[in-house]
Amino acid sequence: MSARAWTAFAAVSTLWGIPYLFIKVAVDDGVPPVFLAWARVSMAAVILLVLAHRAGVLKPALARANARWLLLYAVVEICGPFPLIAAGERHIPSSLAAILIAAVPMLVALLALRFDRSERATGRRAVGLAIGFAGVIALVGLDVSGSSDELFGALAILLAAVGYAAGPMIINQQLGTLDPRGLMAVALSIATVLLTPAALLAPPTHTPSTDALLSIVVLGLLCTAAAFVLFGALIGEVGPGRATVITYISPIVAVALGVAVLGERPGAGAVAGLLLILAGSWLSTDGRLPPGVDRRLSRARGRLKAVFPDRQPEVVDDPIPRSTQMNPLRPLLAAVLIPAALFVAACGSDDDSSSTTASAAAPKPAADTSCQKANLSLVNSGQLTVATDKPAYPPYFVDDKPANGQGFESAVAFAIAKQLGFAPTEVKWTVEPFNSSYAPGPKKFDFDVNQISISPARAKRVDFSKPYYTAPQAVVALSKSDAANAKSLADLKNTKLGVQIGTTSLDATTATIQPSAQPQVFNDSNDVVRALKTGRVDAVVVDLPTAFYLTGAQVENSKIVGQFDAPGGDAWGALLQKDSKLTPCISGAVDKLSSSGELKRLEAKWMGAAAGAPELR
Template sequence: MTARGWLLFSLMGVVWGIPYLMIKVAVDEVSPSMVVFARCAVGALLLLPLAIRQGGLLDTLRAHWRPMLAFACIEIMGPWFTLTDAERHLSSSTAGLLIAGVPIVGVVAARYFGGEREHLGARRIAGLLIGLAGVGVLTVPHLTGGDARSLGEVLLTVIGYATAPLIAARRLKDVPTLQLIAPCLTLTALVYAPAAAVTWPAALPSTNALLSLLALGVLCTAVAFVAFLELIKEIGPTRSTVITYVNPAVAVAAGALFLDESFTPTIAASFALILTGSVLATMASASKGAPDPVLGRSGGRSTRQRLRRGPDPRPERDEAGAR
């Protein structure tokens, strides 16, 4: 990976690992609806002008409004509210670790609902079971403490985060990222504006809460989406998803450092189980003729073989397409 790739990877590991901390700080003083509205409004204000500048935004909306609406509901409108509401009762560390189960749910969703027909195999099934065991270690102690609703909300968030990419991959793959994200953020801000107005705090929130809302909109939404797009261009979509394994570690560390959240043996055990299970469950099975994740080939002689054997003696096609 290039230096630019490592820089983008490190940036994404942080900016998508700290939202749980920011949400926890903000939701202590403002309503979940207000948090979602502020985050989306700030992100939309930054990204919508860039999307308009690309040109063709109205044509994109006319051609893809149905899957874009579904994506907005499943990826942003629902999950961002349920996650924020859950953090009124759960620690940011717990929320971050539970969200780490997204790749596990994503494997199952892709297998049975996304048209993915790859055989899971013993390794991936073992990963699913290990990851579920980690979720169980983390959640069972909460079930008798009145947090069952919050855990259910995080589960809904996980399902949304895991299934929305299926819509993007099958129905929105030709839509530029900015022209997908900016309208979705704008729509979500408009939907939550009435609830945010009704629950507007009587007193001005603290500086920490306001800075958290600003950071959620600027860093964790606008900058994060743009950086993730550049990361995909730099290292490819497969390797870029490895940030999913870094974000929970950042969430746990941030909660312990800034909110004095305890790092217990239970959290450590669940952390290890969930991440191990996620890695095993999402690890692609090697198959003959499968695309090379680094060289981008499929079948035939590899790039390394061609380099060793020298250039292909056959002439290249000319401008007319003849050999």
């Protein structure tokens, strides 16, 4: 591969590794899959039409002879895969979507049996493709539970992968002479026209959040416009089979984003998968290094040869053609990387078990199927019934509509439902007053989310899941006061603070803020509010949920200066009927959301700076 090809390969691998995260953000925000596809495609089409026109490469792509092939390409590469991937990510994690898309090179080899003899994977290329695909599986692992929703999501992604495999072959055989900018500009324009009717029929039911809008912009500008142009250039350099090897690198980018954004912790399987992917990708692209590295290695071999000359006589026959020349580093690196990956996979462990041998020797318990969707004990069969109070206030719910998925607790409820295998349309909301939610007796809901603190007294009458939220502390001040401009905890040291006696807020104030003067202490929350209104104190310290209530309903012209972590905050859990068989399943779902970083993401989105509660450090 040339330097140009390696540059395009690196760029496209990155640009097509990040969409899964942004697609997930958008569809979880409620953006319909077809509308999301239309928005990113139309944005990219406008940009590429301008670029192609200015470069003078648009006219050849508009030739009548190319029309049917451009239409076919637009359908199989864009109109099909884009909505399918977005629809699939409604039901499966973004990392799993990336893994399934990694089947594209294998599908290219399969389609080549019928459509493109030159792209058939044989010999070392076939071995490399197989090794790379095995590495992708080891990287994150397939986790389809068997529920109909997850199977639908996986099938949608695999169908998209078929389109991604066929698209490059169309370019290579029928459209290879066109400039990538002109080709992609016309293809995206065709796709925009084809997707418009469906997008008009399924618009968003609410204004997308800032995160969702930003995701659409990134998907349109970078992951579609820029990536398609670079991908077209890459196909022209190395052919469709080798070009689609980017699908082995893209999951690495997806996992890296999981670590950086979601707090995921790759284990030994991920390390082994990474090594296998490197070996497989390298073998399937002819086992050549980037030109700069190759030149340095050649000079090093030349110096070594001068010191230690070969004992073999010089060959005077014609050299072996380059296409069949065996790179001596190829089998060497493959022989190192593949056993290393197997060694890591064998020796590594994602568990903290003190005895790997004992664990391996112990018989595996039968799989627990009690939390599979079909086996759940529900109030209404095939439907998850979730309760909350009415009216439902922000930032926990938006527009008093729990079913719209907006607001922290609404988003958490739908995330739990998804972990259990329920689509949003299978979740039904019902009204349950706060005080009656934890009364003893049977319940008309499967679980309730309503800022309900877990307490020993309540736990005697109802069940709670593991906590999905632990309340931090917050500082509230009048908007026109000096304290309202504080940006850090240090800025509050000389502030006259008020706090209720006997609360975790008092402990947090003295231990974390450490004000220069003792905070003023009040007997109850009403006295705290009165002191803030009358100016007896510059600011008050309460937990964050109380701060939202103060600024939203009790104290006019006040603001949350910021929030900060402190021990002892109230923990909220999903409330269930006492001894409910569903309790361990809800707790398991919460555990998965916590370990994946999804709970933190939802908390940051709905309870952080965007909600008017920036973090104070």
